[in-house]
Amino acid sequence: MLYDITHRTTYGYGSDVSVAHHLAHLHPRELPSQQISDFKLSVEPAPTVNTEHVDYYGNTTTFFTIGNPHDRLVATARSRVRITPPLLPNAARTLAWQQVRDRCASDVLTPDSEVGEFRFDSPNIARRPVLADYAAPSFPKDRPLLEAIVDFNGRIFRDFKFDSRATTVATPVDEVFKKRRGVCQDFAHLAIACLRSLGLPARYVSGYLETLPPPGKARLIGADASHAWFSVWCSGHGWIDADPTNNILPGDRHVTVAWGRDFSDVSPLRGVVVGGRGHSLGVSVDVARVAE
Template identity: 35%
Template sequence: MRLEICHTTEYRYSEDAWDSHNEVNLYPTANERQHVRGFHLDVQPHATITTHPDYFGSLVHHVHVHERHRHLLIQAQSMVDTFPIVPPPPTPFEALDELRQDVIEFLVPSPRVPHGLWPTLFGVTPPEANTDLAAFLKELTAKLNQEFTYKPGATNVRTSLEQFAQSRAGVCQDFTHAMLGICRVVGIPARYVSGYLYSGGEMLGADATHAWLEALIPGQGWVGYDPTNNCLAGEKHVKIGHGRDYGDVSPVRGTFYGGGRQALEVSVHVYN
């Protein structure tokens, strides 16, 4: 599937801002599941733009606007080809035993997915040694989707997993952080994925950057699961990057001097 993405971020200030530094994490990942055909980053006013790979391998653009301004536009346009996926075959949970040491950073607590009794809090029975890992992940994806409500505005980036478990409503970040917490506690290496979603009208979370997770399945590598939509991450999912949680792959973040009051507008459009 060929997808075109236009991601626009606009900052407006009540007073002059200057010396604005922003990290822009919007360049799609190139891997066996997707091919990047093109990418263009437009910044207004004029900016100095450099790139570097982050710790997890994503290409990050560093944007520095020197001059005074009251409006900052950062627009990323991408064209990506995505390919079909094959559901993972049955795999015993115990097959993970030899792999965990190499991916320990995706098993330990992180700032937004701290240590906790997440399986108990979310009513999940931990898998046994002979449990089918692929089936467990599929069932966990369905459970979160069915028991929680997707509700924009119900949470924000500071909402804790305990608050999400109580309110039973949130956005894709919350669904993903919850599944990450459960997976890590029971011993399944799992990482947070930031990206885009082509909806066609039938999927949730396509109006902004989307979030899902990748779990490590022996013999298959990292397999994407989207609990917000109760599905595997397939052709309609475009991956930007991954990390321990949202904080590692937030789309745009930065600092500036001055500015007074600030207003932020973000729009995402994914076309086929």
């Protein structure tokens, strides 16, 4: 599938900001199943500094500074991305989940132990025995890892309700677990916390999902939104994505932008400003399939 993606972020500050520094994770990643043919980030007012670099996790990031007084910021990222469905292994033939756990905890450097850093706590995710207990029914002894992940993904989908008013970007995993409701970011954090509590490496993925309108209805421009899911390490096959919000393993409708330990590593746009009186935020995302 070929997509044109527009992600527009608008900040209003109420009064002039004298200087602002921002870091953006808006450039989709190049992957075997994802190719980027075009990307442009435009910022109004024009930055006085604008640099691009690759972070620790391999994400392309943009740092920019606006050094002139302004009471409004508009950042618009436009991408053209081609997606092909990733090749997934036979779930029943993947290694038992405990074998993967033990390989990733080894003190001998291997591809498995190298990803072991994703087994530990991160700024927004803490391991808890109660989370290991919640995940445990999906992970009986010797169950193939991907079979367990598919089952676990479905349980979150069934047990938790999507509710955009139930949480904020700062809501902790413990509260999401208690409320049994939240949004895609919450469900990704919850899944990662559960898997890490079992000793498995898991990471947070940010990106986009093409949404389909109800039958007979036209697409609404800007109605799509940023999306989030998780990846788990599967020995011999690498990282495998899972989307608990929709109970699927992502295919050709998910666009990967960045990954890290949790949301704090991949926030689409964050920054520090001097001045202003509070602020308002508006985000519009459009994922449009391109006819070929």
